[in-house]
Amino acid sequence: MTSPSFSTPAPSVPGTPSGSPAGWPLHDPTVRGFASDNYSGVHPEVLAALAAANGGHQVSYGEDEYTERLSDVMKGLFGASAESFPVFNGTGANVVSLQSLVPRWGAVVCATTAHINVDENGAPERVGGLKLLAVPTEDGKLTPELIDREAWGWGDEHRAQPLAVSLTQTTELGTRYTAEEVTAIAEHAHSLGMKVHMDGARLANAAAGLGSDVRAFTSDAGIDVLTFGGTKNGLLFGECVVALAPETAHALKYLRKMDMQLASKMRFISAQFLALLEGGLWLRSAAHANAMAQRLRSAVEGLDGVELTQPTESNGVFAILPDGVADRLRERFRFYDWDPARREVRWMCSFDTSEDDVDRFAAALREELGR
Numbered sequence: 001m002t003s004p005s006f007s008t009p010a011p012s013v014p015g016t017p018s019g020s021p022a023g024w025p026l027h028d029p030t031v032r033g034f035a036s037d038n039y040s041g042v043h044p045e046v047l048a049a050l051a052a053a054n055g056g057h058q059v060s061y062g063e064d065e066y067t068e069r070l071s072d073v074m075k076g077l078f079g080a081s082a083e084s085f086p087v088f089n090g091t092g093a094n095v096v097s098l099q100s101l102v103p104r105w106g107a108v109v110c111a112t113t114a115h116i117n118v119d120e121n122g123a124p125e126r127v128g129g130l131k132l133l134a135v136p137t138e139d140g141k142l143t144p145e146l147i148d149r150e151a152w153g154w155g156d157e158h159r160a161q162p163l164a165v166s167l168t169q170t171t172e173l174g175t176r177y178t179a180e181e182v183t184a185i186a187e188h189a190h191s192l193g194m195k196v197h198m199d200g201a202r203l204a205n206a207a208a209g210l211g212s213d214v215r216a217f218t219s220d221a222g223i224d225v226l227t228f229g230g231t232k233n234g235l236l237f238g239e240c241v242v243a244l245a246p247e248t249a250h251a252l253k254y255l256r257k258m259d260m261q262l263a264s265k266m267r268f269i270s271a272q273f274l275a276l277l278e279g280g281l282w283l284r285s286a287a288h289a290n291a292m293a294q295r296l297r298s299a300v301e302g303l304d305g306v307e308l309t310q311p312t313e314s315n316g317v318f319a320i321l322p323d324g325v326a327d328r329l330r331e332r333f334r335f336y337d338w339d340p341a342r343r344e345v346r347w348m349c350s351f352d353t354s355e356d357d358v359d360r361f362a363a364a365l366r367e368e369l370g371r
C-alpha cells in the first residue's frame with residue numbers, strides 16, 4: 001500500500017496579512033475616550049510579536065518555547081522561585097489565585113471597592129466558592145487595622161475562616177500601595193496565618209509610578225500570589241498568575257485547568273507578555289498612561305465646580321462634577337460614572353492616550369462648565 005501523498009500546497013504563511021475585509025475598520029480608529037484602559041487597542045509591538053510567533057506548530061497547553069521563555073523572564077522579575085501561569089483574563093486570574101490560597105472553608109478580606117467584590121459578578125464566591133469579607137476604605141487601600149475589622153473568628157465553625165487578604169495594586173480608585181505598606185500588610189496577615197493575594201491588573205502602573213523594582217512591593221514584600229495584568233497595558237488579552245510562595249504553584253497547575261483558564265494555544269498569551277516585558281514596554285506604556293492622567297489632573301484641578309476626589313497615583317482621575325456636566329461632556333468623549341449618587345466620574349488614560357486627547361478633553365470640560 002502506498003502512503004497517501006499530500007499534493008495540496010502548504011497554506012500561505014501567516015504573519016503576512018492579505019488585507020482587511022472590505023469596508024474595514026468598522027470603527028473610527030482615531031476616536032479615543034477616557035472610559036477604560038481596556039477600551040484601547042493592541043500595542044503595535046504586541047501585534048507584531050503575535051505575528052512573529054505565528055506559523056508552524058508548537059506544543060499546546062504551555063509547553064511551547066514562548067511560555068518557557070516567559071517563565072524565565074518572570075523569574076528574573078520576581079525571583080527564582082516565581083512560577084508563572086498565563087491565563088485568559090483578570091477575573092479568572094483572581095479566582096484561580098485566590099483558590100490557590102485558601103481551602104473550601106476559607107474567606108478573603110478585601111476592600112469593598114475591590115474588583116473581586118463589585119465587578120466580577122460574584123465569581124470568587126460562585127465559581128471559586130470563596131466568601132469575601134469586604135471592608136470599607138477611604139481610598140481603596142487596606143491597612144493592618146482595616147484588615148483586623150474582618151480578621152477574627154478562627155476556630156469558630158459558624159464563621160467563614162479569614163485565611164487570605166486581597167490587595168489591588170494600583171487600586172480601583174487610582175491610588176497605590178508603597179512597598180512599605182504592602183510589607184506591613186503581609187507581615188500582619190502572615191502573623192495571623194493569612195496569605196496575601198495581589199490583584200495586579202494595573203501592576204505596571206504601580207511599578208512605573210513608584211519607580212522601584214517591582215519585587216520591592218511584591219515578592220520581597222511578602223505577596224504569596226499575584227495576578228499580573230496585561231490587557232490594560234496593551235495586550236490583545238491575557239494576564240499571568242505568578243506564584244511567589246512555592247506551595248501555591250502546585251495547586252495552580254490544577255486549578256487553572258479546572259477553572260477553564262488553561263489556554264491550549266498558550267504561546268500567543270506568552271508571546272504577548274514577552275513583547276511587553278523583555279524590552280521594558282510594560283513600564284514605558286504604563287508611565288505614559290500615568291503621565292497622561294497627571295496632565296489631565298493638572299488641566300482640570302482648580303476649575304470652578306470640579307472636585308478631585310482621589311490622589312492621582314496611576315492612570316485614572318476621579319472627580320465630582322456639577323449636575324448635568326458629565327452627561328453633556330459624554331456626548332463628545334466616553335467615560336463612566338463612578339459613584340452616580342454623588343456625581344463622581346472616573347477618567348482613565350491608556351498607553352495610547354495622546355497629549356492632544358487630554359487637552360481637547362480638558363477644553364471640552366471647561367466649555368461645559370462655562371455653560
Ligand SMILES: Cc1ncc(COP(=O)(O)O)c(C=O)c1O
Pocket residue numbers: 088089090091092094115116168171172199201202231
Ligand atoms: C482591578 C481589576 N482587576 C481585575 C479585572 C478583571 O479583568 P477582566 O475584565 O479581564 O476579567 C479588572 C478589569 O477591569 C480590574 O480593573
